[in-house]
Amino acid sequence: MSLLKKRRAGRNSYLIAAICLALVAVMLFPLVMSLLTSVKPPGEAALWPPNYLPSRLSFSNYVEMYKYQAGLPLYLFNSFSVAFITIGGCVILASLTGFGLARFSIPYKEFFFLLLICGMMIPYQTLLTPLYIMFSRLGIQNTRVGLAIVHTAIQLPFSIFLMRHSFEAVPSELEEAAVIDGCNSFQLLWRIFLPSVVPGIVTVALFAFLTSWNEFIGALIFMNKETMFTLPIMLVASRTGYYGSTDWGILQAGVVISIIPCVPVYLLLQKYYVSGLMTGAVK
Amino acid sequence: MYSTKSKYVGLLYITPALLFVAAFTLYPLGQLFWMSLHNWSLLGGTRLIGVGNYVRAYQDPIFWSALFFTFKYTLYLTPILMILGYLIALLTSGTSRLVKLARAIVFIPVVIGIGSSSLLWVWLFQPQIGLFNRLLVDLQVIPKPLVWFGADATLGLWGVIISITWKVVGFGMILFVVGIQSIPTEIIEGAKLDGASYWQRVRKIIVPLNYRIILLVTLVSAIGSMLAFEQFYIMTTGAPENQTITSVYWIYTNSFTYFKLGYGATLSIILMLIVVIGTAVQITLTRRRSGE
Numbered sequence: 001m002s003l004l005k006k007r008r009a010g011r012n013s014y015l016i017a018a019i020c021l022a023l024v025a026v027m028l029f030p031l032v033m034s035l036l037t038s039v040k041p042p043g044e045a046a047l048w049p050p051n052y053l054p055s056r057l058s059f060s061n062y063v064e065m066y067k068y069q070a071g072l073p074l075y076l077f078n079s080f081s082v083a084f085i086t087i088g089g090c091v092i093l094a095s096l097t098g099f100g101l102a103r104f105s106i107p108y109k110e111f112f113f114l115l116l117i118c119g120m121m122i123p124y125q126t127l128l129t130p131l132y133i134m135f136s137r138l139g140i141q142n143t144r145v146g147l148a149i150v151h152t153a154i155q156l157p158f159s160i161f162l163m164r165h166s167f168e169a170v171p172s173e174l175e176e177a178a179v180i181d182g183c184n185s186f187q188l189l190w191r192i193f194l195p196s197v198v199p200g201i202v203t204v205a206l207f208a209f210l211t212s213w214n215e216f217i218g219a220l221i222f223m224n225k226e227t228m229f230t231l232p233i234m235l236v237a238s239r240t241g242y243y244g245s246t247d248w249g250i251l252q253a254g255v256v257i258s259i260i261p262c263v264p265v266y267l268l269l270q271k272y273y274v275s276g277l278m279t280g281a282v283k
Numbered sequence: 284m285y286s287t288k289s290k291y292v293g294l295l296y297i298t299p300a301l302l303f304v305a306a307f308t309l310y311p312l313g314q315l316f317w318m319s320l321h322n323w324s325l326l327g328g329t330r331l332i333g334v335g336n337y338v339r340a341y342q343d344p345i346f347w348s349a350l351f352f353t354f355k356y357t358l359y360l361t362p363i364l365m366i367l368g369y370l371i372a373l374l375t376s377g378t379s380r381l382v383k384l385a386r387a388i389v390f391i392p393v394v395i396g397i398g399s400s401s402l403l404w405v406w407l408f409q410p411q412i413g414l415f416n417r418l419l420v421d422l423q424v425i426p427k428p429l430v431w432f433g434a435d436a437t438l439g440l441w442g443v444i445i446s447i448t449w450k451v452v453g454f455g456m457i458l459f460v461v462g463i464q465s466i467p468t469e470i471i472e473g474a475k476l477d478g479a480s481y482w483q484r485v486r487k488i489i490v491p492l493n494y495r496i497i498l499l500v501t502l503v504s505a506i507g508s509m510l511a512f513e514q515f516y517i518m519t520t521g522a523p524e525n526q527t528i529t530s531v532y533w534i535y536t537n538s539f540t541y542f543k544l545g546y547g548a549t550l551s552i553i554l555m556l557i558v559v560i561g562t563a564v565q566i567t568l569t570r571r572r573s574g575e
Binding site: 129210 | 390
């Protein structure tokens with residue numbers, strides 16, 4: 001490389017670094033502001049003009065959020081239980097189905113597969129009206145299980161797709177040895193295959209959690225009793241809940257709480273997340 | 284493949300999911316068509332009215348304005364997401380630590396809920412105490428804070444577009460990065476030897492090789508925008524005068540505020556058809572192009 005080129009490359013890498021830092025600043029600005037405002041002392045978030053930084057550290061906004069209506073623990077419990085039932089539903093149904101599709105010859109297999117993943121093509125928002133009628137007849141609107149069924153229906157096609165892919169990737173030598181040893185098909189699934197598809201299961205669980213934890217319109221429609229609200233619905237309701245006017249400091253404390261489970265989960269499982277996104281996308 | 288005498292063992296494993304999908308996706312889909320032919324209220328009875336709801340949709344000015352507004356939102360947002368996402372992907376497709384950090388941070392808003400991000404931004408945009416307004420004033424972009432979600436529907440639309448760009452630009456970026464990284468280095472090096480400048484390489488080699496992934500991300504983003512609801516429900520609440528009502532928002536209002544469930548079902552079917560046809564067209568485009 002000539003000296004000139006080297007100098008240019010050096011200048012370019014400084015430029016890239018500068019743009020990256022600017023980008024990081026822009027992307028983090030809303031999150032950092034929300035976090036800083038949530039720890040302002042009472043009333044300070046309503047100051048006009050607003051300050052970027054809190055005058056001192058205070059957790060009173062979090063205390064107020066904790067005490068809101070039926071209490072934050074209940075709303076957290078609602079959100080977490082719906083999310084965990086959704087994870088359970090997706091993992092169990094998609095593992096069985098993925099195993100069946102990948103490892104057996106089934107008559108009309110591809111037709112069944114298409115039926116199972118057709119939900120990917122149908123926007124779930126459009127199915128909420130008939131589901132609402134069905135659930136009122138069954139008496140499961142305003143229940144955590146009911147909402148978890150909706151979330152499972154949203155997330156299942158992708159989960160099945162991913163688990164079929166995972167089971168197909170397991171080498172068949174393992175399987176043959178187990179069959180010779182006299183395993184039946186369920187032992188085969190439980191002992192031989194499940195340990196090999198753990199990354200797929202983690203990915204399915206991760207996506208199911210994020211979908212359910214963040215899902216809004218379904219929860220808005222199906223949970224219309226205050227004590228059944230999930231966190232996002234409760235936050236939107238609380239916007240007008242404080243003496244008719246919004247306390248933005250308390251609301252930002254709520255926003256921070258709603259973000260806390262998502263970001264660490266994503267950062268810890270980034271590897272699974274991106275590979276899951278790719279399998280889903282490349283199909 | 285697991286050898287067994289009966290070919291129905293495999294069927295046994297997929298039956299639970301089949302039943303689930305039949306009960307909670309296919310049956311509601313059939314029910315949706317059935318409902319759309321009825322005058323259907325939650326408490327009162329139901330009455331078959333044939334295509335009455337479809338005629339009503341045709342004559343409903345808010346249905347048309349909502350549909351038009353949703354298209355407008357999609358047409359504004361999608362190119363912004365594509366171009367910005369691709370530029371960020373080009374910037375961060377390297378392997379240095381800083382670049383990887385930037386990539387991870389740009390992606391963070393994607394995993395946050397749309398409810399949370401909308402509540403966050405509606406506060407940042409607040410005219411008196413919003414810190415985004417304050418920042419724009421401090422940077423002398425605007426002389427005084429704007430009322431983003433007030434009498435001006437266009438400004439409201441742009442407010443939502445800014446917040447959604449922040450929220451989802453990382454989605455396209457991460458897929459584009461994978462696409463860019465999958466291009467063999469020999470091709471790039473060869474072009475370099477031939478004297479192609481960086482932007483020539485991007486235009487003539489990298490982007491054409493990423494054609495499929497670009498179409499895919501366009502499709503996913505466009506569908507997402509066509510189904511937008513939360514951001515408008517929370518940030519603009521449809522104001523002013525229903526000018527920022529989207530299609531899903533109008534379905535929601537009819538079904539769950541007015542309890543005109545039959546009419547809501549009809550609107551749902553129309554929207555579903557638009558989305559499915561759009562998807563089919565784009566998939567055909569992808570096939571044809573890759574078949575060349």
